[in-house]
Amino acid sequence: MDRKFTRREFGIMAGVAASTLAAPAIAQGKPKVVVIGGGPGGATAARYIAKDSKGAVDVTLIEANARHTTCFFSNLYIGGLRSFDSITHGYDKLASDHGINVVTGFATSVDTAKRIVTVAGGQSVSYDKLVVAPGIDFKYEAYEGYSKEVAETIPHAWQAGPQSQILRRQLEAMDDGGVFLIAPPPNPFRCPPGPYERIALVAQYLKRNKPKSKIIAVDAKDKFSKQALFEEGWAKYYDGMIEWLPLNITGGVKAVDEKGMTLHTGGESFKGDVINVIPPQKAGAIATAAGLANETGWCPIDPFTMASTRAPHVYVLGDSSIAAAMPKSGFAANSQAKACAMAIRAELTGSRAFEPRYSNTCWSMIASGDGVKVGASYKATREKIASTDTFISKTGEDAAMRTATAEEAEGWYAGISADIFG
Ligand SMILES: Cc1cc2nc3c(=O)[nH]c(=O)nc-3n(C[C@H](O)[C@H](O)[C@H](O)COP(=O)(O)OP(=O)(O)OC[C@H]3O[C@@H](n4cnc5c(N)ncnc54)[C@H](O)[C@@H]3O)c2cc1C
Structure with missing residues (x-):
């Protein structure tokens, strides 16, 4: 009360x-x-x-x-x-x-x-x-060869604006059959499901426009938010297009080679036609x-x-x-x-x-008209902001439920934008 x-x-x-x-x-x-x-x-x-x-x-x-x-x-x-x-x-x-x-x-x-x-x-x-x-x-220095300047060629697009425009233009310019390489960051970082939604929506764009292309994700983690939902969706809509590599397989990105358009890990190196490096934060x-x-x-x-x-x-x-x-x-x-x-x-x-009451819901799009969400309510305690209850979409949900979730996300965007900017 x-x-x-x-x-x-x-x-x-x-x-x-x-x-x-x-x-x-x-x-x-x-x-x-x-x-x-x-x-x-x-x-x-x-x-x-x-x-x-x-x-x-x-x-x-x-x-x-x-x-x-x-x-x-x-x-x-x-x-x-x-x-x-x-x-x-x-x-x-x-x-x-x-x-x-x-x-x-x-x-x-x-x-x-x-x-x-x-x-x-x-x-x-x-x-x-x-x-x-x-x-x-960003902790640019975490990856040898990466910097604010290199991000003009190999964008992070993790602060929206010109960086998002660079990445969009590069995807439009990429040849069919090209490789989109993405390096999701280690925890903690802005928007835990964000890199995986990006993989899904880039995959949708490539499937519609450049279907011979591939996506390789060289992750700095072994697991991620809404993983089962994303993996189910990737397989359903973009089967064979996406390869997600956890930290324990590659050892994670160590260096970025701008000229060679390559990411070097502890072992293998990966070449991309478009590279999206999201550094630690x-x-x-x-x-x-x-x-x-x-x-x-x-x-x-x-x-x-x-x-x-x-x-x-x-x-x-x-x-x-x-x-x-x-x-x-x-x-x-x-x-x-x-x-x-x-x-x-x-x-x-x-x-x-x-007494403050905090809440959060993160919606993610897996494909047009297919949305999923995760969220919780929170309360303040002396020690920390603690979650009181959580919810998450389920794998295997029917199309109507997913469409409703996608529509909910659109409604949320309109509502929160007005709440922030008036
Ligand atoms: C790809 C992606 C997808 C996302 N999707 C979702 C989602 O679906 N739902 C969701 O809830 N969240 C999402 N997020 C996360 C969300 O965008 C961030 O958590 C949120 O923007 C954080 O808000 P903020 O006000 O802390 O910081 P910001 O949004 O970064 O705002 C900070 C502002 O401060 C300004 N600024 C910084 N330093 C200075 C300075 N020294 N002087 C003056 N101005 C300064 C900046 O210009 C900026 O406008 C997503 C993030 C990404 C990257």
């Missing part, structure tokens, strides 16, 4: 945030919230704080790009099922409907003692509370630079509020955070953002804060 937390309980639960309760009251004028990152985590937090505080809080959203292309449904774009425009969103409504001050620029540093964010070009923005939601960064660079990440490369948080346990007055949302049982997904980031917005409003305006 929902209940109001006492300020004392919040203090105990919030770890570092506890010190914020002892801090002097917010200076004169409206309290200021700054949000770094306008993805599902940051934009949702900005929108909910502004919307629900009805003008009582001054909200600034700092986002590097004028428009955000969602990673979710970017596999549908790569597979030719969606236009790029249909997965790209602006921030106009956040500004016009909720009075959010949208700054298009890259946040370069955070001074957590002085409570100031600096943006490329020199602009500084002060805050009472800061939300950091920069998504992921860590929290977005600004989170690390601000001292919010721990030795894992990700940012520990208070499970009740998403407050950083490493800096006062700072909250970390979405993929950058260590949300324990919750996967790194857009749905999860959106859910965390609402809990965080409620906690921040409570601190700044004295509004009520209820």
Whole structure:
């Protein structure tokens, strides 16, 4: 049952945030919230704080790009099922409907003692509370020969936008009979079922357009999310086209040869006509630079509020955070953002804060009109965000059920996009 937390309980639960309760009251004028990152985590937090505080809080959203292309449904774009425009969103409504001050620029540093964010070009923005939601960064150095520059030829397409467009163009240019080589990353990473949905939708595109082609996946893991469902679907729709190689067979990718279009593993080497390397991941660079990440490369948080346990007055949302049982997904980031917005409003305006309830569902397309899903509800405990119940599609489900799941995914995309971008 929902209940109001006492300020004392919040203090105990919030770890570092506890010190914020002892801090002097917010200076004169409206309290200021700054949000770094306008993805599902940051934009949702900005929108909910502004919307629900009805003008009582001054909200600034700092986002590097004028428009955000969602990673979710970017596999549908790569597979030719969606236009790029249909997965790209602006921030106009956040500004016009909720009075959010949208700054298009890259946040370069955070001074957590002085409570100031600096943006490329020199602009500084002060805050009472800061939300950091920069998504992921890549450990390019994990694979010899791979880098941000090489990713222009051998894309990761794991941050949607220009990278997704490169991969799409390369698939269109590939000859029939070519090899699409994909290297899924080790755990933990953004969107656990994502690489396998990509394999399915690239396979569908190739089957329809270049049926002599092959897909080889050189995985950094021995098992993966929704594995039985994907393997069933791959066999049903694309039999003989996909070869998935677990870590224990290849030893995983060790080096990337851009000129030779080859991936080297501990043993065998694999040549591709189009290569998609998805490197190991860590929290977005600004989170690390601000001292919010721990030795894992990700940012520990208070499970009740998403407050950083490493800096006062700072909250970390979405993929950058260590949300324990919750996967790194857009749905999860959106859910965390609402809990965080409620906690921040409570601190700044004295509004009520209820026990947070988190949820997540990850839909994946196996083929057009064949969708599967996995999901759970979560609750905050002192130690972590823990799952309370989980569900997953079953192998052997009939076509009507799969079509209904695919339609549900389309409905979710429309709903969550409106919830994030207004
Ligand atoms: C192929 C693929 C498919 C996926 N499918 C699904 C799915 O079906 N369902 C689902 O729920 N999730 C899915 N995901 C996962 C989902 O996209 C991510 O978990 C989600 O985007 C995380 O949100 P975020 O706000 O933490 O980060 P992001 O979406 O990465 O947003 C971060 C934002 O911060 C900005 N930024 C970063 N650093 C700075 C800075 N220093 N200054 C200013 N701005 C900055 C970036 O430009 C970006 O706009 C998928 C991911 C991939 C790659």
